[in-house]
Amino acid sequence: xxxxxxxxxxxxxxxxxxxxxxxxxxxxxxxxxxxxxxxxxxxxxxxxxxxxxxxxxxxxxxxxxxxxxxxxxxxxxxxxxxxxxxxxxxxxxxxxxxxxxxxxxxxxxxxxxxxxxxxxxxxxxxxxxxxxxxxxxxxxxxxxxxxxxxxxxxxxxxxxxxxxxxxxxxxxxxxxxxxxxxxxxxxxxxxxxxxxxxxxxxxxxxxxxxxxxxxxxxxxxxxxxxxxxxxxxxxxxxxxxxxxxxxxxxxxxxxxxxxxxxxxxxxxxxxxxxxxxxxxxxxxxxxxxxxxxxxxxxxxxxxxxxxxxxxxxxxxxxxxxxxxxxxxxxxxxxxxxxxxxxxxxxxxxxxxxxxxxxxxxxxxxxxxxxxxxxxxxxxxxxxxxxxxxxxxxxxxxxxxxxxxxxxxxxxxxxxxxxxxxxxxxxxxxxx
Amino acid sequence: xxxxxxxxxxxxxxxxxxxxxxxxxxxxxxxxxxxxxxxxxxxxxxxxxxxxxxxxxxxxxxxxxxxxxxxxxxxxxxxxxxxxxxxxxxxxxxxxxxxxxxxxxxxxxxxxxxxxxxxxxxxxxxxxxxxxxxxxxxxxxxxxxxxxxxxxxxxxxxxxxxxxxxxxxxxxxxxx
Amino acid sequence: xxxxxxxxxxxxxxxxxxxxxxxxxxxxxxxxxxxxxxxxxxxxxxxxxxxxxxxxxxxxxxxxxxxxxxxxxxxxxxxxxxxxxxxxxxxxxxxxxxxxxxxxxxxxxxxxxxxxxxxxxxxxxxxxxxxxxxxxxxxxxxxxxxxxxxxxxxxxxxxxxxxxxxxxxxxxxxxxxxxxxxxxxxxxxxxxxxxxxxxxxxxxxxxxxxxxxxxxxxxxxxxxxxxxxxxxxxxxxxxxxxxxxxxxxxxxxxxxxxxxxxxxxxxxxxxxxxxxxxxxxxxxxxxxxxxxxxxxxxxxxxxxxxxx
Numbered sequence: 060x061x062x063x064x065x066x067x068x069x070x071x072x073x074x075x076x077x078x079x080x081x082x083x084x085x086x087x088x089x090x091x092x093x094x095x096x097x098x099x100x101x102x103x104x105x106x107x108x109x110x111x112x113x114x115x116x117x118x119x120x121x122x123x124x125x126x127x128x129x130x131x132x133x134x135x136x137x138x139x140x141x142x143x144x145x146x147x148x149x150x151x152x153x154x155x156x157x158x159x160x161x162x163x164x165x166x167x168x169x170x171x172x173x174x175x176x177x178x179x180x181x182x183x184x185x186x187x188x189x190x191x192x193x194x195x196x197x198x199x200x201x202x203x204x205x206x207x208x209x210x211x212x213x214x215x216x217x218x219x220x221x222x223x224x225x226x227x228x229x230x231x232x233x234x235x236x237x238x239x240x241x242x243x244x245x246x247x248x249x250x251x252x253x254x255x256x257x258x259x260x261x262x263x264x265x266x267x268x269x270x271x272x273x274x275x276x277x278x279x280x281x282x283x284x285x286x287x288x289x290x291x292x293x294x295x296x297x298x299x300x301x302x303x304x305x306x307x308x309x310x311x312x313x314x315x316x317x318x319x320x321x322x323x324x325x326x327x328x329x330x331x332x333x334x335x336x337x338x339x340x341x342x343x344x345x346x347x348x349x350x351x352x353x354x355x356x357x358x359x360x361x362x363x364x365x366x367x368x369x370x371x372x373x374x375x376x377x378x379x380x381x382x383x384x385x386x387x388x389x390x391x392x393x394x395x396x397x398x399x400x401x402x403x404x405x406x407x408x409x410x411x412x413x414x415x416x417x418x419x420x421x422x423x424x425x426x427x428x429x430x431x432x433x434x435x436x437x438x439x440x441x442x443x444x445x446x447x448x449x450x451x452x453x454x455x456x457x458x459x460x461x462x463x464x465x466x467x468x469x470x471x472x473x474x475x476x477x478x479x480x481x482x483x484x485x486x487x488x489x490x
Numbered sequence: 491x492x493x494x495x496x497x498x499x500x501x502x503x504x505x506x507x508x509x510x511x512x513x514x515x516x517x518x519x520x521x522x523x524x525x526x527x528x529x530x531x532x533x534x535x536x537x538x539x540x541x542x543x544x545x546x547x548x549x550x551x552x553x554x555x556x557x558x559x560x561x562x563x564x565x566x567x568x569x570x571x572x573x574x575x576x577x578x579x580x581x582x583x584x585x586x587x588x589x590x591x592x593x594x595x596x597x598x599x600x601x602x603x604x605x606x607x608x609x610x611x612x613x614x615x616x617x618x619x620x621x622x623x624x625x626x627x628x629x630x631x632x633x634x635x636x637x638x639x640x641x642x643x644x645x646x647x648x649x650x651x652x653x654x655x656x657x658x659x660x661x662x663x664x665x666x
Numbered sequence: 667x668x669x670x671x672x673x674x675x676x677x678x679x680x681x682x683x684x685x686x687x688x689x690x691x692x693x694x695x696x697x698x699x700x701x702x703x704x705x706x707x708x709x710x711x712x713x714x715x716x717x718x719x720x721x722x723x724x725x726x727x728x729x730x731x732x733x734x735x736x737x738x739x740x741x742x743x744x745x746x747x748x749x750x751x752x753x754x755x756x757x758x759x760x761x762x763x764x765x766x767x768x769x770x771x772x773x774x775x776x777x778x779x780x781x782x783x784x785x786x787x788x789x790x791x792x793x794x795x796x797x798x799x800x801x802x803x804x805x806x807x808x809x810x811x812x813x814x815x816x817x818x819x820x821x822x823x824x825x826x827x828x829x830x831x832x833x834x835x836x837x838x839x840x841x842x843x844x845x846x847x848x849x850x851x852x853x854x855x856x857x858x859x860x861x862x863x864x865x866x867x868x869x870x871x872x873x874x875x876x877x878x879x880x881x882x883x884x885x886x887x888x889x890x891x892x893x894x895x896x897x898x899x900x901x902x903x904x905x906x907x908x909x910x911x912x913x914x915x916x917x918x919x920x921x922x923x924x925x926x927x928x929x930x931x932x933x934x935x936x937x938x939x940x941x942x943x944x945x946x947x948x949x950x951x952x953x954x955x956x957x958x959x960x961x962x963x964x965x966x967x968x969x970x971x972x973x974x
Binding site for chain 1: 678755756757775777778779780782783797798799800801835838861862863864866867
């Protein structure tokens with residue numbers, strides 16, 4: 060039975076309302092006690108305890124990424140459960156929810172079990188599969204949602220593609236209710252700006268690239284909210300990117316609907332100007348938007364419209380990025396840069412560090428129904444992230460733990476770094 | 491920087507007048523002569539010669555310009571591309587006596603290039619060369635038929651011909 | 667003034683001085699094209715590869731003639747005639763071509779930004795001969811030269827560009843080019859063919875051709891790609907030609923000495939009526955002549971210096 064003491068750090072746990080100097084005791088992978096800092100505790104280190112000196116560091120509940128693409132099975136050349144989990148640990152994430160767009164698609168229990176088995180064998184962090192909404196992600200008929208839940212899926216999503224049929228989306232929201240699974244919606248209208256490759260605006264005009272207007276997202280968010288109202292289902296909007304979508308979610312929440320939303324760090328950090336030079340590492344779906352959208356997203360994070368920060372970690376092989384912009388694959392790796400990018404919001408005064416922990420840990424745990432995670436309460440899983448808020452470092456794409464290198468943040472100066480990541484009381488990552 | 495005047499306005503005028511007479515003497519008149527200056531100052535000197543011919547012989551001679559830039563042997567070797575000037579051959583030059591005019595004769599490479607340009611325009615009866623200054627240091631087997639002044643120089647020195655048309659003053663200076 | 671660039675990728679990145687240098691250099695090359703022997707030895711031993719991923723006769727031929735008049739060895743590679751290019755990524759093609767040690771690659775490609783990508787991958791110069799809906803710099807330069815020759819200036823002229831602006835690289839390059847040299851640029855076409863926030867590029871937008879060409883000295887008529895009709899950008903060719911084609915009646919709104927440019931090839935009766943296309947206003951053949959001179963100038967300016 061492992062025994063861990065993390066001493067002398069500033070413990071921040073929004074779930075239990077703690078912010079101060081505490082010692083955290085973990086026994087057998089669970090939080091055993093959180094006591095006010097006692098300098099003399101275990102000054103003579105007993106053999107069967109691991110003691111971590113966290114003086115000057117911040118101790119918080121392990122981060123939970125609601126939106127990761129681990130690519131296994133099927134696309135192991137981009138990422139595997141193992142490499143993805145290593146990247147997660149390096150980014151301070153103790154749990155990741157992995158999307159269903161693998162090959163084969165995670166639309167049945169056997170694929171779910173395969174991923175969980177891989178995660179158990181090689182996974183460093185907790186892996187929670189997200190099952191498909193529709194069979195084969197085809198958007199035609201429902202996947203075996205009940206069995207997916209039984210096998211271990213914690214949400215359903217056709218992420219990467221919208222559910223084009225309103226009828227099917229209605230069925231999904233209804234059918235998922237008794238299983239208490241959130242329906243994570245990738246919102247884009249299927250018929251508007253079909254061949255768009257970046258945000259529609261002056262930059263797309265100048266570059267001669269086909270644009271994606273905000274309306275493409277707004278239309279679908281509006282539809283899904285209407286369906287959430289119709290069904291009373293549990294709707295979660297993935298990677299929100301537009302001002303309009305933020306307002307729609309805000310209204311839905313005001314109307315008492317069970318609607319939540321997440322945003323990625325890149326969507327509150329970069330604008331479509333990052334595409335200039337045809338930078339394929341600035342190509343993603345939804346696309347990078349404008350300053351006005353970023354401002355709306357920050358307000359949404361502040362007022363609670365946006366519940367969570369999720370990475371949409373989307374590893375792509377360099378062969379899929381080193382091509383003409385319009386032919387390049389979408390997405391960027393995000394696990395290892397999420398914390399420092401989010402900390403910029405704290406530095407800007409958009410939110411407190413405590414609120415940031417809510418967005419990275421407390422809220423995702425609640426949204427995904429992970430009752431024993433997202434807090435440092437006694438009895439909770441000892442998933443802990445230790446952060447040095449003042450550590451300055453430079454992102455080097457070549458040094459990423461992920462199998463892929465597709466990041467637009469290569470060479471960026473960052474402040475704040477994960478020092479240790481602890482899963483079930485065991486250190487899985489050390490800087 | 492040391493500056494040495496080796497010719498003044500009067501000297502330039504005298505030299506060009508002498509060259510004009512030598513051209514007439516050697517060619518037994520001015521019939522069939524076409525004067526082609528090398529831009530920029532060679533063209534001005536060519537025009538002055540034409541003017542002198544008019545006063546001596548009463549007839550204006552065709553004057554044109556021949557830019558040798560595109561025929562240079564150091565294209566792509568210098569840091570920046572040389573600026574292009576105009577080539578303007580006013581009359582057909584087949585069987586004509588072409589006199590190339592330049593301000594300074596140095597390595598001979600520009601003259602080589604200019605002759606290649608001219609030959610691409612036609613087959614002159616002959617090509618002659620008139621220069622205001624011959625400063626030596628030839629790198630090709632080229633010599634001038636008419637020279638205003640021989641000015642022995644070292645490789646480090648620069649010979650600068652200033653003309654009223656381009657520089658507001660007529661003079662030749664050697665700079666170190 | 668010298669050009670110190672490795673590549674010519676877009677008019678947007680050129681300064682006014684650089685554009686003027688290219689135009690004055692092109693004027694010198696026009697004289698070369700009028701010689702009996704239309705060939706100068708300037709780029710002897712240089713290799714220029716024309717890499718064309720889209721069919722093009724006019725532009726490719728123009729670049730090829732320009733290269734040959736400069737005594738460079740011009741090699742044409744087009745997707746239709748080459749197995750090298752089929753299925754091979756641009757990156758691999760770039761590596762292969764680089765191994766042949768060319769001095770310049772002229773690239774025509776359907777993807778916006780492909781020349782910029784190629785330029786990053788190869789040491790030699792890259793000239794964009796048209797990329798997607800982005801830019802077609804040599805076309806704009808020849809248009810500028812043609813207009814400058816006709817009017818003796820660019821600054822202060824009124825230029826109108828009519829047609830499918832959204833999909834036109836010629837329009838983008840010309841808006842940048844004419845605006846940089848001080849002309850006033852108006853554009854016209856159906857709203858479905860106007861890209862987002864185009865006016866920020868420095869032009870005025872009109873939906874009626876008559877309004878855009880009012881008092882214009884130059885009207886540039888863009889080719890309408892009839893396959894666009896399938897995507898519903900305009901209802902029918904008949905309606906388009908009625909509302910947006912340049913005909914003699916609409917032309918009455920322009921200045922008396924107006925000239926008409928067209929990047930070709932023309933859809934007669936669709937974007938321009940035959941009487942206007944064949945009329946006294948047309949400078950279309952002058953454009954072709956200037957195209958060779960401009961491309962010779964680009965070759966000279968890119969390869970005439972050592973860059974080291």
